[in-house]
Amino acid sequence: MCCREDWRLVAMLAVMTTGCASTQRIPGVVQGTEGAPLSSIPGPMPAFGPFDTFSDALQAACPLILGKPHATAGRATEQNFQLRWRLSREYCAWLYYTPDRKFEMSMLAAGPLHDESRKRTCDLPSTVNDPRYAPGSLGYVFVLHNHPYDNVLSDLDIRFIVAMAAEHGVTVKTQGGLVPLSIVAFFSLSSSLENPPCDGFFQYIPATGELLRWLRDDNAWGRQVIGRVEWLDDTRYRIVRE
Amino acid sequence: MKRYASLLLGLAAIGCTRAIVAASVPVEDDPSIHFPGFFEQAPLQVADARQPFLMEGVVFRALTLAANDFLPEGRTDLPCTERQASHVFRVIQREGIIFVRIDEDPATCGQAHPGLDSGARYAISRDGRILRRVLDGMEPYTAPVDAGVFEKAEPGVSPSFDPRRLAPLPFLGSSDAGTPDAQTP
Numbered sequence: 001m002c003c004r005e006d007w008r009l010v011a012m013l014a015v016m017t018t019g020c021a022s023t024q025r026i027p028g029v030v031q032g033t034e035g036a037p038l039s040s041i042p043g044p045m046p047a048f049g050p051f052d053t054f055s056d057a058l059q060a061a062c063p064l065i066l067g068k069p070h071a072t073a074g075r076a077t078e079q080n081f082q083l084r085w086r087l088s089r090e091y092c093a094w095l096y097y098t099p100d101r102k103f104e105m106s107m108l109a110a111g112p113l114h115d116e117s118r119k120r121t122c123d124l125p126s127t128v129n130d131p132r133y134a135p136g137s138l139g140y141v142f143v144l145h146n147h148p149y150d151n152v153l154s155d156l157d158i159r160f161i162v163a164m165a166a167e168h169g170v171t172v173k174t175q176g177g178l179v180p181l182s183i184v185a186f187f188s189l190s191s192s193l194e195n196p197p198c199d200g201f202f203q204y205i206p207a208t209g210e211l212l213r214w215l216r217d218d219n220a221w222g223r224q225v226i227g228r229v230e231w232l233d234d235t236r237y238r239i240v241r242e
Numbered sequence: 243m244k245r246y247a248s249l250l251l252g253l254a255a256i257g258c259t260r261a262i263v264a265a266s267v268p269v270e271d272d273p274s275i276h277f278p279g280f281f282e283q284a285p286l287q288v289a290d291a292r293q294p295f296l297m298e299g300v301v302f303r304a305l306t307l308a309a310n311d312f313l314p315e316g317r318t319d320l321p322c323t324e325r326q327a328s329h330v331f332r333v334i335q336r337e338g339i340i341f342v343r344i345d346e347d348p349a350t351c352g353q354a355h356p357g358l359d360s361g362a363r364y365a366i367s368r369d370g371r372i373l374r375r376v377l378d379g380m381e382p383y384t385a386p387v388d389a390g391v392f393e394k395a396e397p398g399v400s401p402s403f404d405p406r407r408l409a410p411l412p413f414l415g416s417s418d419a420g421t422p423d424a425q426t427p
Contacts, residue, residue, distance in 0.1 A: 037353055055396040076382065090379065092358055111357070117324055118312055120379050121357035142398065145358055147379050154359050154378035155281060156345065162413045163355055170411060178405040184398070185379070202383075205400050207408060213383065214397060222392035225401065226383070231412040238282045242390060 026069060029108045040129040043106035050102030054141055054179060057095055057103040062186045062198035065091050065146050073148035074191035088148045092122035097139035101175045126167055139172035143183040150187050153202045157183050158229060162206050170207040180207035267311060269372045275365045280332045280343040304340040304366040305331055312344050312362045322351035340366045
């Protein structure tokens with residue numbers, strides 16, 4: 001196991017020395033042409049869904065996103081963390097509800113290549129283009145992305161999902177009832193370079209103000225309210241940690 | 243093997259992070275420093291000021307330090323979202339520390355929204371040292387001593403959401419409690 005990890009490190013070196021930022025296409029990832037932002041994100045993600053429940057879809061989306069190249073960086077205290085962080089990359093997608101009463105995931109957008117920026121960001125278009133359905137017929141449920149480790153949601157994560165709530169609504173009507181729109185940041189607690197496990201995620205739900213932390217333990221999921229976002233008006237808010 | 247791999251990776255990293263390394267200044271990481279809420283108060287905008295806007299040199303230096311650290315310039319082919327001029331800067335002075343928050347100004351790059359996790363916060367001393375830097379998406383979760391208990395639940399399900407009792411949502415700009423999405427199937 002240790003040798004396998006070593007060879008993965010060497011593979012990382014090879015990637016870096018052959019142009020640093022690989023321009024190789026990543027399955028399931030789409031990017032704008034010549035740096036232009038995407039106007040919409042295509043869907044669905046091939047071989048992903050559809051799912052009957054959003055919980056099942058979330059559980060499938062987490063390892064898929066964390067398994068993309070450099071989606072995690074391991075613990076900050078570990079050897080190679082700084083390098084792995086510099087190589088790390090953020091991916092983002094929509095989880096959406098279709099007229100066929102199923103949950104699907106869009107393709108992934110990806111942040112800039114690692115040697116160009118200190119930012120670990122991802123530009124997600126506000127709409128999904130699923131050619132099977134008419135524009136405007138989709139329900140927008142979750143904004144999904146990864147954080148390199150056990151990192152809380154940022155101010156811009158909060159502000160982005162609130163902007164999406166203003167555009168799409170704070171809830172989505174589904175067969176199982178109303179579902180509140182939210183943003184999710186998946187993370188792995190593992191330092192594994194290959195297929196890091198999905199260990200949890202952070203979630204903010206604008207309709208309730210809840211900031212949640214989720215952890216997976218022996219295939220069971222547990223949640224904890226870690227704070228609330230209190231909006232003072234349409235632009236000002238405070239985060240109250242619990 | 244691991245030792246050599248790490249060494250080689252370190253050497254390679256020097257080449258791959260040239261833009262960032264070239265502009266780096268010493269960055270301390272004092273976790274005892276807590277950042278103020280940058281979005282609790284409406285900011286005083288320079289563009290709105292009818293009177294001259296006076297800024298101390300130490301504040302200007304702090305802004306410059308943060309901007310050059312987060313958004314190193316010098317390349318002619320920088321993407322729009324990497325240019326300092328495509329960002330907004332918020333400053334709060336508190337207890338001898340100058341806190342700076344940097345965010346994308348999406349309109350300058352023809353975008354509707356800033357990217358997820360595209361900002362950063364800095365705490366800078368009045369003598370020009372970066373005491374703490376937290377990039378969006380990189381703030382580690384630290385559990386409070388009296389953290390609440392975990393309860394088992396299906397992933398993604400809110401513990402309190404009740405569609406019959408939606409509270410007013412000020413971010414929608416009115417007393418709108420969040421009308422269900424009109425676009426739903």
